[in-house]
Amino acid sequence: MNYTERGNRLKNRREELGYTTRDLAEKINVSSGTISNIEIQGSMPKLELAYKLARALNKPTDWILTGVDERFGATKIPVIGGNKTGLEWDWDTIDLTKINEFVDFPVQPAGRFYALRVNDDSMSPRILDGEAVIVDPFSTPQTGEDVVVQLRSGETIIKTLLSIRDDIIFLGSINSLYQRIIKNYVDIRFIHPIVAVARSTTIKTNKK
Structure with missing residues (x-):
């Protein structure tokens, strides 16, 4: 979407x-x-x-x-890491019983979304340091969208997807689209679209 x-x-x-x-x-x-x-x-x-x-x-x-028109009760969206600290869990192998933080918000069937903490202000003012991005790994990213990109090296970045041409990925940010980041598609593990941003006050510690 x-x-x-x-x-x-x-x-x-x-x-x-x-x-x-x-x-x-x-x-x-x-x-x-x-x-x-x-x-x-x-x-x-x-x-x-x-x-x-x-x-x-x-x-x-x-x-x-x-765009999914289904009604579900409140669920916890697991925070599985951050763009600077890295991912503690792979998005498709999350053990919800061991997650320490979650975004407390009534959306989605359990397991559709995951969340990442934002540890810098490179995407300010749209995404601020300390907030969490809500990511939908089941949607196809489109140019112009903000995305989470994980490289095969393990580095995780949050940028705007500018274009994909001849297996080359062009990334940028709202502040400096002219400072493009260029990556080969083979160096990328996944690109997932960001569908919303959660303020830091909605990030809660899971009570064991």
């Missing part, structure tokens, strides 16, 4: 309910410009905003983030 798909989906649902952008903005206590930016650019929302949109549009939070 790319950002344009998200924006169109939210706009269509708003119009289906008969809301103007101002109506929806007032319902969730944000500016009309915030709603317009999400619909036009498909901007990646903070989890708190996604939750408010879900309630206002009478849709599950999963649908806001990924």
Whole structure:
């Protein structure tokens, strides 16, 4: 799912309910410009905003983030590492009983998403140091999206996917798209799209 798909989906649902952008903005206590930016650019929302949109549009939070229209109860999204500290678990072999931290938020069937702490401000202001990115390993990343990239060396980075040409991956950031990072596809273990950002206050310690 790319950002344009998200924006169109939210706009269509708003119009289906008969809301103007101002109506929806007032319902969730944000500016009309915030709603317009999400619909036009498909901007990646903070989890708190996604939750408010879900309630206002009478849709599950999963649908806001990924387009999946299923209703599930609250689950814990496991934090499996950070972009600077590395991954403590592979995303597909997580032992939830041994996870120390999780993002406390009512989304997704258990096991669809994972979270990573952000340990720098290279993606500021969209993603801030200390926040956690929510990652969907089952979606195909699209150009223009923010992604988590793990190299075969073990290094994990959070960047914007600029393009893929002739098995060469071009990455950048919101602050310095001209400073591209170029990687060979064979050097990359996986690229997973980021679907939302969680503030540091939503990251909880798992009680054993």
